[in-house]
Structure formats: C-alpha cells, structure tokens
Amino acid sequence: MHTSLQAPTPLSEHPWWPRAIGLMAVLVFAMTIPMTRLANGSLADPQWPPLFVASARAALAGVLALLHLLWVRAAWPAAAHRRWLLAIMLGGVMGFPLGMGWAVRIVPASHAAVITGLLPLCTAALSAWWLGHRPRLGFWLASVAGAGLMAVFAWTSSDHRPGGAPLSLVADSTMLLGMLGASVAYVAGARLSREMPSSQVMSWSLVLAWPLTMALSAYWWPQGVHSLAQAREQIRPAAWLGLAYVAVCSTWLGFFLWYAALARDAMRVSQLQLLQPLLAMLISASLLGEAVPMKAWLFALAVLCVVVAGQRLARSSPTPASSLSLATPPARHLETSPT
Helix, strand or coil: CCCCCCCCCCCCCCCCHHHHHHHHHHHHHHCHHHHHHHHHECCCCECCCHHHHHHHHHHHHHHHHHHHHHHHCCCCCCHHHHHHHHHHHHHHHHHHHHHHHHHCCCCCHHHHHHHHHHHHHHHHHHHHHHCCCCCCHHHHHHHHHHHHHHHHHHHHHCCCCCCCCCHHHHHHHHHHHHHHHHHHHHHHHHHHCCCCCHHHHHHHHHHHHHHHHHHHHHHCCCCCCCCHHHHHHHCCHHHHHHHHHHHHHHHHHHHHHHHHHHHHHHHHHHHHHHHHHHHHHHHHHHHCCCCCCHHHHHHHHHHHHHHHHHHHHHHHCCCCCCCCCCCCCCCCCCCCCCC
C-alpha cells in the first residue's frame, strides 16, 4: 500500500471536473456556519463552548487524518513542505475556527455568512502579495469597495449601545481575523497540493497540530461536565451533530475536494465560493429557523457582484513567469491510491 499518482481518467481530465468537485466542497463549507451555531448554541442557550468547538473539531479530525495517513503509508513531509503546513495549521486549523466559533454565538449565522462573502477576494489578494501576482488597479478598487460594503453592513446590523463598541462589531472583527487565517490556509494548501496528494495536505496539517488541539480541547472542556455521560445529559443532540459535522466534513473531508480543485484551476474554482454566503443563508433559514432580513440578502448580492468583478480583474492581469502562480493548473492530477 502506498501513495501514488493515479492515472488520469476521462472524467478527471474533463475541463469541468475541477469546478464540479469545487462545487461539492462549497456545499460542504456552506454548512459550516449553521453547524457551528448548532454546536455552540447562543448566548441565551449555550451548548458547547466556542473555544472547545474550535479545538475539538481539529482534534477529532486529527484522529481520522492519522488513520488515513497510516492507511496509505504516507511519507513524512519534506522540509520544503513544512512551512506551507505550518501556515495551514495556524490559519485553517486554528485561526478560522476560533474567530468564527466565537462570533456565531453572538451574531446570527446568516449575518456571519454575509461577512464571509469577502473570503474569495481576500484569498486572491493574499495570493497577489504572497505568490507574486500583479493584479490591476481595478482589483484593489474592488477590494476596497467590498471591504466598505462589509463595514456598512456590520455597522448598520449591530446593536449600538452607549459606553463602548457594540458586541456584534467585536464579533465581526474576530470573524474577519479568522477569515484572513482561512485565506492563508487556502493559498498554502493550493500551493502544496501541486506537490503532494490533496488528501494528505490537510491530513498532515491536522496531525502535526494534534498535540496542541488535544491539549486545548482538554483545557477548554466545559466546566461542570465531568464525564461523557454527563455531557450527553447537558448538551442537546443537535449540538453533538454540529460538532461531528464541523470535525469530519468542514475540517477534513471538504478540503480533500477543495485543495484538489484549487490545484487544478484555482481562479475559476475560487469563484464558486461566491455562492457560499447565499447557500449558508438558505441553510441557516431552513435548519436554524432564522429569519434572514432583506438587507442581508441585498448586501450578499452586492458583495457577490464586487467579488466577481475583483476575481475577473485578478484573472485577466499578467503574471510574471517566475512567480508561483495559482492561476496555472498543474500538469498532473494528484490523488491518493492505496494499492
């Protein structure tokens, strides 16, 4: 049994294949915010503590990742790969779950979904700085416009109170920091998926972070809960389901698809994530029973238009041949094949 490059199939070589698996990943990720809300509960009805969810989802996924790496007998990551794995660990394994997990206990999941509409543009901006892209001026103008829309939405949606910053604005700020962490993880993962199977990229990140995530899970275990039996009595089944989903699907399996798609056709695939806020709002309305205000839909559509414009401008700009570009698909398709 070993890790190999699987022979291309007619389906995997089809031009639409990266976008098909990218769309499946977006559907998986669109469930993340509503499921995190189920796991955390709300301020009025708390379930799992947000910090525990953020660490436990990675710790649980790390166990599955370790079993997967043992099954395929994956080689230890090369020294050149470790900086990219470290970026994924800090940004995707820890940064985004911590920022989002704390925020969605305070603000509705539909509100958080609108804020995450800037994630594709944030990822493209980071790749421009980190990987040497040179987008046109219009791309940066679109970035500023999108950030302005998010600032207006966050401010007009917050519950302003005298004597300090609104709590919802603090939640939005932590979510924006978490979104930056996710962008770091996306760029690093897409780059690394050209050199190792996409299933191993996230798996190694989770395994290397496992000692830390396990320690944090134990430290942030809910106070007053002294056993799993007691946890089953105090925590609703829906919260258990939410924790299981974000651990298995959002933190691990979804990235198998996402990194493989990004490595093949990053710019087109990244545009698919523009659907994620709208999908997350629809799921939040149906799953959580949230009443999504018309203003949220309008801002989501406005952000969608801005990000589409920004992505097109980023894609159409020339890229230096010497840079490590996400826009150029790799010559081969990386898969994990146990034999």
